[in-house]
Amino acid sequence: MMSRRAQQRLKDQNHFRTNAFIIIDSMLEWCTQTGRTDLLDEILHGILFLGKINKPPFSPEEIFLDLLSHLAAEYPRPFDHYMTHLPRRSPFSCVLDMVVHLTQPQNEMEIRRILKDLVDNLERGFLVSTAICVSQYKNSVKYGVSMSTTGSIARKIVTAASCLSSYWDEYVADAVMTFNLSDQTRRTDFDGTFVLPRSVTCRAYYVNINRILPPCGSCGELFGLHTRSGNGFPYGNCAEAESLSNLFTSHQEMRKRFRPTSEFYTEQGREAARADTLRVLLKMLQRVRFNTERIEYYTP
Known part of the structure; x- marks a missing residue:
């Protein structure tokens, strides 16, 4: 029984x-x-x-x-x-893009309202993002949502895929890969973290309630966001990563202003970080018995 x-x-x-x-x-x-x-x-x-x-x-x-x-x-x-290719991002990110396209990027409150209405009809825990982030530079507004995965294995797989498939902007991926995906410890041979200039705003909100979600400790370490929290979600999980990635992709000139400046921001270090991220990805895929003979990412 x-x-x-x-x-x-x-x-x-x-x-x-x-x-x-x-x-x-x-x-x-x-x-x-x-x-x-x-x-x-x-x-x-x-x-x-x-x-x-x-x-x-x-x-x-x-x-x-x-x-x-x-x-x-x-x-x-x-x-x-779906049994041979990996997703490059989590599902609710596609929902966000659809809603932004439906309402246009400047309609922030309407975008948030539509997402809230949808989430209010969903059960907690699966395929649902808890946070939305709004990043802005001058008149350009870009959005992102937190990982809509459930469980450590799924989160690690999609985080690795977002970094390695070039879905995330290189600077965002490098910042995330500064921390080992397996145990969240900081690497000693590579540092891709950066500090946002004051000209860029980056604010996160809960999807289901109209309330600001202050940056967690991880986002403070990754992107230099001011935070009073010593705790953090897993690196790359938060909505800030996708939102900033979308902003950087749209503004290459602005992007150059905050290239990581650490002496450990090297091509050799990046290759080592990517190799370690790939190893974790393969290990997670083996645990769920997914094909690992050839890593391919799905493009619609």
């Missing part, structure tokens, strides 16, 4: 299916308004991948139910590649 704790765990795990169905249903509606089929394609792959490595794993049939035949017919590539 299944214990009460095991029954509750199984119930919690089913939240993955519930959230996936609601998110995709919303993305289908928004896609008809924006035409951004690439974002729907990409989030399908990300959800299928995370479903595969989840414990217990979820098949496409279990996740999408009555939507499966339509989705597989319209978007076959995610279903063909």
Whole structure:
């Protein structure tokens, strides 16, 4: 007979299916308004991948139910590649991009409202970001969300993929890889951390409530953000990483102003950090029995 704790765990795990169905249903509606089929394609792959490595794993049939035949017919590539290719980012990041495209970047409060309305209908814990970050330089506004992964293994896989696949801007990836992905200790042979200039603002908020989320200790170490917190989330988990990455990508001239200045910011150090990050990625993939013969990243 299944214990009460095991029954509750199984119930919690089913939240993955519930959230996936609601998110995709919303993305289908928004896609008809924006035409951004690439974002729907990409989030399908990300959800299928995370479903595969989840414990217990979820098949496409279990996740999408009555939507499966339509989705597989319209978007076959995610279903063909989720067992061979890695996502470059976590699923809720695709939701954010869709909402930004739907409302336009300057409409910050509307973007946050739409995301809150969606999250209010989701169960906690799976495929949901808890934070959104807004970074601004002059009139340019860029957004990011925290990792919408559950569990240490999934987070490490997607963090490594964001660093190694060039999804994150090089400076952001280098800052994150300054800290060992396996144990969160600081490297002694490489330092890609940097300090944002005052001309750049970077503020995070809770997705589900209208309240500022102060930078954690990790973001203080990575990006020089002022923080009173000695505690930090795992490096790369926070919304600041994606938001700043998007801002840097859009402003190459501004980006040059805060190139890391440490004497340990070297190409040799970067290659060592990337090699170690890849080793952790391969180890995590082996633990979830994912193909490691050739690392490939999914592009919608």
